[in-house]
Amino acid sequence: MRAKLQVSDVQSTATSERLSLRAVCKTGGYPADGSDEDNSFAKWTPSAELTMTINNPDLLGKFKIGDKFYVDFTPAP
Template structure:
C-alpha cells in the first residue's frame, strides 16, 4: 500500500557541512493547505506534519525552491 501526500517547501537553510568542506542544505517542507482544489483535498487528509531533508551535494539542494510543491509517496520498504 502506498500513501501519497503533497508538501510545499517552506524554507531552505544553508550551514557549514559537519563532515568536511562545503555546505549542508536543510529543506523544510510542510503539507500544502490551499492554492488549488487538489491542495485542499490533500490538506483535508494531511492537515499537519513536516519533513526536514538535509543534503550535502549542492546539485541536490539546488533542485528545491521555496514555494515549490512536491508529491511524497510513502511505500513500505519491506
C-alpha cells in the same frame, strides 16, 4: 500513502541544504466545488512536517520556498 508538501524553508551552507516542508494549505479557504487539488490533500493530511539535509551537490539550489512536491510512503523491506 501520498502527501503533498510545500517547501517552507531552505538553509544553505557551502556543502549542503537543510529543507523544511509542510503540508499544503491555503489561507482564506478553498473553492467550495473542490476544484483545487491542494484542498483534497489538506482535508486528509491537514498537518505534516518534514525536515531533511541534502548533501548531493547536484541537488543544491534546486529547491525553492513555495515549491510543492508529492511525497510517497512505500513500505520498505
